[in-house]
Amino acid sequence: MSSLRSITLATLTKDVRLEWRSKDAINSMLFFSLLVVVIFSFSFDPNAEESRQIAGGLIWVAFLFAAVVALNQTWARELRNQVLDAYRVSPAPANALFMAKVLGNFILVSLLEGLMAPLFMIFYNLRALGPAWQLIPVALLGTWALVVNGTFFAAMSLRTRSREIMLPLLLFPISIPAVQSMVEATRIILTGDGAARFWIVLLLTYDVVFTTACLALFETILQAE
Amino acid sequence: MTESAATIRVTNLIKQFGRFAALRGVTAEFDSGRFHVILGDNGAGKTTLLRALAGLADPTRGEISIFDKNPHEACREIGYMAHPSLLYDEMSGMENLRYFARLYDIAGDARSSEAIRSVGLDPELSRPVGKYSQGMRQRMSLARAILHDPKILLLDEPFSNVDVHSAQEMVGLLKQMRDAGKTIFVVTHQAALLEGAADEFIWMQAGQIVDRTRHLVPDPAGRA
Numbered sequence: 220m221s222s223l224r225s226i227t228l229a230t231l232t233k234d235v236r237l238e239w240r241s242k243d244a245i246n247s248m249l250f251f252s253l254l255v256v257v258i259f260s261f262s263f264d265p266n267a268e269e270s271r272q273i274a275g276g277l278i279w280v281a282f283l284f285a286a287v288v289a290l291n292q293t294w295a296r297e298l299r300n301q302v303l304d305a306y307r308v309s310p311a312p313a314n315a316l317f318m319a320k321v322l323g324n325f326i327l328v329s330l331l332e333g334l335m336a337p338l339f340m341i342f343y344n345l346r347a348l349g350p351a352w353q354l355i356p357v358a359l360l361g362t363w364a365l366v367v368n369g370t371f372f373a374a375m376s377l378r379t380r381s382r383e384i385m386l387p388l389l390l391f392p393i394s395i396p397a398v399q400s401m402v403e404a405t406r407i408i409l410t411g412d413g414a415a416r417f418w419i420v421l422l423l424t425y426d427v428v429f430t431t432a433c434l435a436l437f438e439t440i441l442q443a444e
Numbered sequence: 445m446t447e448s449a450a451t452i453r454v455t456n457l458i459k460q461f462g463r464f465a466a467l468r469g470v471t472a473e474f475d476s477g478r479f480h481v482i483l484g485d486n487g488a489g490k491t492t493l494l495r496a497l498a499g500l501a502d503p504t505r506g507e508i509s510i511f512d513k514n515p516h517e518a519c520r521e522i523g524y525m526a527h528p529s530l531l532y533d534e535m536s537g538m539e540n541l542r543y544f545a546r547l548y549d550i551a552g553d554a555r556s557s558e559a560i561r562s563v564g565l566d567p568e569l570s571r572p573v574g575k576y577s578q579g580m581r582q583r584m585s586l587a588r589a590i591l592h593d594p595k596i597l598l599l600d601e602p603f604s605n606v607d608v609h610s611a612q613e614m615v616g617l618l619k620q621m622r623d624a625g626k627t628i629f630v631v632t633h634q635a636a637l638l639e640g641a642a643d644e645f646i647w648m649q650a651g652q653i654v655d656r657t658r659h660l661v662p663d664p665a666g667r668a
Contacts, residue, residue, distance in 0.1 A: 229546035229547075300530055301526055301528040302530055305531075
């Protein structure tokens with residue numbers, strides 16, 4: 220267990236260091252989501268009530284697409300110089316690598332959300348009419364749902380020729396329940412129209428189920444030729 | 445050579461990629477503390493055999509036994525160096541080795557520094573590996589392979605793109621490691637470099653071992 224924790228931490232530290240030096244993922248994600256916010260704001264001109272109705276969908280779709288950019292970068296780094304083989308021949312547990320990648324992506328996407336959410340609020344003149352603090356568990360659970368599946372499917376499509384296309388094809392359909400929960404919960408919190416509790420519990424359940432499944436299957440994916 | 449018991453046993457090893465058989469029933473035994481050189485044309489199955497021994501290519505059929513374990517179980521005894529460097533270009537040599545040391549539960553920097561020094565490089569070098577010369581990169585890759593002090597070294601094309609002088613230095617280093625009791629397998633197209641250093645030349649053709657010789661003799665079939 221201590222080995223799992225220390226290798227997860229070592230791999231996470233290494234990934235953060237590599238991202239800090241290259242800034243490949245964060246720059247692409249920021250640029251992409253900024254474009255989405257600006258284009259959406261020019262495309263629609265909603266009043267305050269309409270904004271509250273559609274903002275949940277817009278914001279999560281923007282983050283979902285931006286997350287795919289980061290998720291594709293995650294494993295690309297391990298393919299250069301076939302570094303992944305060095306991990307595969309070591310006694311390090313496969314799940315330590317997976318958890319480090321998930322945590323790394325979670326940090327990146329959360330950082331992006333932290334930077335972009337205020338912009339969304341400004342561009343769409345948003346103010347939550349429901350309990351705004353509930354946006355925090357929605358964001359945390361929703362982000363985890365995106366990155367845990369995204370990291371897994373990015374690893375799965377690693378050896379395919381068109382992995383940039385393959386990842387969204389695999390990820391988006393399976394993320395539908397999570398995205399719907401995020402969008403509905405956000406809409407309810409913004410409009411103050413009912414309680415978001417059901418959608419938050421659904422997100423939590425989704426996270427537990429898919430995290431368990433991904434951890435159970437990741438070693439098979441890592442050792443696949 | 446006091447130990448005659450085989451360290452590595454390969455029994456009827458078959459490895460298929462789709463319909464293509466890269467290894468076609470390889471059966472062999474290899475003693476410990478010896479320097480083996482695997483030779484053959486492109487596509488002969490040299491790299492696949494090495495990857496199978498490293499546990500990177502699971503056999504389609506047949507068995508590999510390393511110290512009576514399968515390659516995955518014996519991973520702490522195996523050091524693997526591939527044709528690519530298996531290093532992160534954006535990090536320095538020491539940062540790379542520090543990370544890989546953690547994968548083998550090696551604490552502290554002492555062992556990483558020792559591995560880097562043993563291949564003739566400076567652990568203080570802060571330049572990222574991506575800016576190393578090809579020779580330095582190959583050495584650092586070797587340092588990564590020997591980091592956990594494995595008993596068996598599997599090296600795929602360690603001298604490719606390396607100048608003759610650096611290659612000869614690497615051969616000297618490998619000889620020292622063999623003399624220290626390590627079992628070494630080298631896949632190479634530059635066999636002449638290893639004449640006098642290697643204990644055995646293993647000739648592969650079409651996924652099979654066709655000959656094993658003590659010296660690099662001119663081959664009448666034109667394999668070399």
